């Protein structure tokens with residue numbers, strides 16, 4: 001590019017390079033998916049088509065960046081991509097990583113939508129968009145705890161949402177009544193309420209709903225107990 005007297009403006013650009021030798025997580029999250037899921041009439045609390053669409057998009061992101069990836073994990077409208085600590089992808093520039101991951105994910109979401117929602121075209125007034133951030137974690141224990149945190153969050157949210165919606169859909173409670181019934185309950189209580197009041201054994205709920213989705217760098221989509229397998233998942237990446 002020819003030099004011009006305007007070129008000095010480049011000095012105002014800053015680059016945020018992430019710390020070397022730290023695990024990078026790129027986490028994306030659907031913007032206003034509460035509204036988005038209502039507009040497209042997602043099943044409550046889990047819409048199998050929507051979750052499988054998220055998984056398909058994430059799988060394509062994982063495969064695109066497989067040499068830099070350890071594993072990805074997703075639930076609801078979010079996905080976390082965990083990169084190797086020695087990755088030099090985009091010279092570890094935070095903005096590059098976060099914008100490229102989220103735009104690749106979003107373009108996949110739009111492109112693959114008709115495959116998962118063949119009878120519901122996307123409406124230009126309600127298009128999917130996602131936020132994204134990069135966070136670095138300094139050691140193997142903390143990155144394992146990060147993944148465990150997302151896994152436990154999946155379990156807690158799903159148990160609550162399943163109990164809440166079944167009390168409404170099966171027992172005919174109002175949202176307020178369901179909320180009151182679940183207030184202050186522990187995990188066991190919720191499972192008991194689901195069993196005795198709704199006739200549902202939580203253990204028999206689909207694995208994808210209970211455990212979230214984990215994608216290996218080879219692109220396999222698994223629904224496993226992340227906490228039990230946390231050490232195996234990071235073998236070779238310490």
Ligand SMILES: Nc1nc2c(ncn2[C@@H]2O[C@H](COP(=O)(O)OP(=O)(O)OP(=O)(O)O)[C@@H](O)[C@H]2O)c(=O)[nH]1
Pocket residue numbers: 029030031032033034035037042043044045046047048050051076077
């Ligand atoms: N019915 C239904 N809703 C879902 C499903 N997956 C995600 N959602 C919706 O997406 C929301 C995701 O939570 P948040 O990310 O906290 O909510 P949000 O509306 O996206 O808000 P922001 O991320 O802050 O923009 C849930 O609260 C649900 O309303 C699904 O499978 N079925």
Ligand SMILES: [Mg+2]
Pocket residue numbers: 029030031032033077
């Ligand atoms: Mg969201």
